[in-house]
Amino acid sequence: MTDPQNSPILEARDLHMAFGGLVVFEHLNFTLGRGERHAIIGPNGAGKTTFVGLVTGLLRPTSGDVLFNGRVITHESPQQRVKAGIARTFQINSLFKALNPLASVVIALAQREGRANVSLRSVSREGKLIDEANALLVKFGLADDALTVTETLPYGKQRLLEVALAFALRPQLLLLDEPAAGLSTAQGHELFRQLAVLTADTTVLFIEHDMNLVFRYADRVSVFAAGALVVQDTPDKIRTHPRVREVYLGT
Amino acid sequence: MSTISEPATDRSTPASQYFAGLARWRVWEILFWVALVGLFFVPDANLPLYGQIVIWGLFAMSLDLLLGYRGIPSLGHAAFFGIGGYAAGYLGKFGWIEPISGLVIAALLAGVIGWLTGRLIQRVSGIALLMVTLGLNLILNDVVHRQSGLTGGDDGLQGIEVAPVLGLFRFDIFGRTAYLYALAVTFVLFLLARALVKSPFGLALLGARENPRRMIMLGAPLERDVTTVFAIAAAFAGAAGALLTQTTQFVSPTSLSFQRSADVLVILIIGGTGRLYGAFIGAFVFLILRDWLAELSPVYWYFWIGLLLVVMVAFFRKGIVPSLEALVRRVRRR
């Protein structure tokens, strides 16, 4: 028996993944320790987003296994994995455009709490959920925009909502696919500063191209390139690693 | 399932007010239903026509649950209308003449078949969905035509008997009982639909309409919800079909023709989707126009309906009710 407390929270064993003829991963092995704040970096098309897809179940590997808390979840549905404690954000915002942030977060909370079954009970009676949604929007600086239709919000606010929706699930493992993409440098740093506080007891795996953010907020870094995990180490070691310079920094 | 729920601890926050506001009855809503009751008292009112409007409104509302709230288009929704209609017809023909229980049975039967259909289409989307719903409608229509020994074929089902409503109100030739009965049933079903779409489940439907992939990543049982809403929409459509059979003591294959599926879609789009009321406004406009045009040019009235559709889409992209809402909002802001 594996002890979930000591086993890594996430493990990929010998993952093989291909889109038709395009092989993304040959034999990917990856381990993520509990409580880590872990960055994945790598050139465009290295398979970073694909990896998140394999972990969340939106994509299925050709072979190999994904383990969460020491348990094989390769054949579980995305929903089962969410219930187990995995949440993600998308590289490109994936929101409820015609709804407002308040309704969006309430949708997330109702799913988390299993309160979205068929009923004739008005949402307004879900006091706890509404209060929590409110508090969450305050935390993410979206309180003033709670009732504004999402698609009319400025991009930066939509990006915050993207993260807030995943965060609302109170996951054990939060996967952030380039959360700062499209934000200004200042906004990106602000978002990461907030996330560092909010996710203090969550394991976070984030994909990021901005090296300043990576080196500042990650305690470990994985470098993906050409269908493999090239190296995994602390930010300091990564910075000076010859292989990293070669595949990623292009020198 | 636990149903413990409590109002927001702080009722004054905009958040809690927002959802309370969504659930609150508006003055115009009350006026709408009062006006429908009022029609009954207008001397020489064309109650059979108004009864049809109410029934078509209910039918279009059932499609709204599917299309407006969940974003599932169906080209075969008349199948469920017809199933409800024939079920009520057979019941009345073979001795089960009590109308309310007959209506409930017919609606449940349509709901069960809707549930099975939902199981079939829960993974299908887009064009394929249109094909599957259309296909099912055509198959059913064909079966009813072929089995003319059982169904009366094109002549429809004759000799349907309906007992007085609650043992008191006989269906009269002026359509007075029929109108009130249709209105009462429709109102009750409207209340259910209204509560449903304003519940957390209704919100989840909207979420899935807006972004299924995000709903999956929130852990939502998308496929189960599709099946559920399909069953509910089918049951409501079946109730509408049963109402038409009971109030006219007749049902024919046109009730489950493709034409009817197209008509209900047109009604909903004219009125506006995702509003519930759009269905009724659309039914009103469509049937009044049809009635009027049928007198004016009995052969070409579909031409005019077609023209109306084109004009509608050109001027009120989203249908009457949403366009009115936008107008009211603009006026208020001034």
Ligand SMILES: Nc1ncnc2c1ncn2[C@@H]1O[C@H](COP(=O)(O)OP(=O)(O)OP(=O)(O)O)[C@@H](O)[C@H]1O
């Ligand atoms: N659904 C798909 N179908 C076909 N090919 C895909 C699909 N998704 C990704 N790919 C391909 O797989 C490879 C890896 O893509 P992926 O999106 O995982 O890269 P990434 O590391 O996230 O890149 P970026 O930094 O640009 O986001 C790319 O060559 C991409 O074109």
Ligand SMILES: [Mg+2]
């Ligand atoms: Mg990517």
